[in-house]
Amino acid sequence: MACLDITGEMIGFKETCRHLWNAALVSPDRAISLLRIQSFEHIERELLKEMVLRRVGAAEAASNYRQVPIDRLLVHPKRFLSVLSVMVGDESQGGGRRWSEEVAIPVDKLSQMAFFDFFDWDMYVHRNFSYVRVVDLQTSVFHLVESCDVDFCFHAELEAKGRA
Known part of the structure; x- marks a missing residue:
């Protein structure tokens, strides 16, 4: 199962979005305004498509950015880490998500994680996108991981499960 390292492209995408915002x-x-947020989300999708996904032959996956995880865009801990700190998402009433305290998980116990988006706690101020929101492909549970602790790869042969 070969996975193409796209960490540089993903960091470039994150930094471009951060700077633009x-x-x-x-x-x-x-x-x-909601219109400004929607405009930014449209720009983000286009940047993801052009800066990352078109280069790996998956431009169509950008259309579902921030709606469903991109199953073939995998997130994994940096090679030097033996544990990865994660916050586990739990859906709360009203459709929001509550996040657990950080939990250290040994990297050999992690399931495959698919990229959902870059995340920041407050969307109304300057953003750093310090976190990556991922989805555990085995359990479909959302997690937050620090963006400095992970690398990204694209798995062209991994079969999407009804998602992008």
Whole structure:
């Protein structure tokens, strides 16, 4: 199972989105319209498509960004880590998600994790996208992992399970 390392492309995508939001779209008074957020999400999808997914022959997967995980875009711990700190997502009433305290999981106990998006706690201020929101492909549970602790690879042969 060969996996193409796209860590550099994903970091470039994250940094481009972060800079665009912080330099052009964040509002000093935290008053950000839904239209501005939707516009940014459209721009993010296009950047993901052009900067990452088109290069690996999967441009169509960008259309579902932030809606479903991209099953073939895998997230795995940096090679030097023996444990990965994760926060586990639990759906709460009203459709939101509560996150657990960080839990250290030995890397040899981790299931495959698919990329969902880059995450920051507050979307109305300057963002760093310090976290990657991933989905455990075995359990379909959401996790947050620190973006500095992971690498990204694209698995062209992994069969998508009804998702992108």
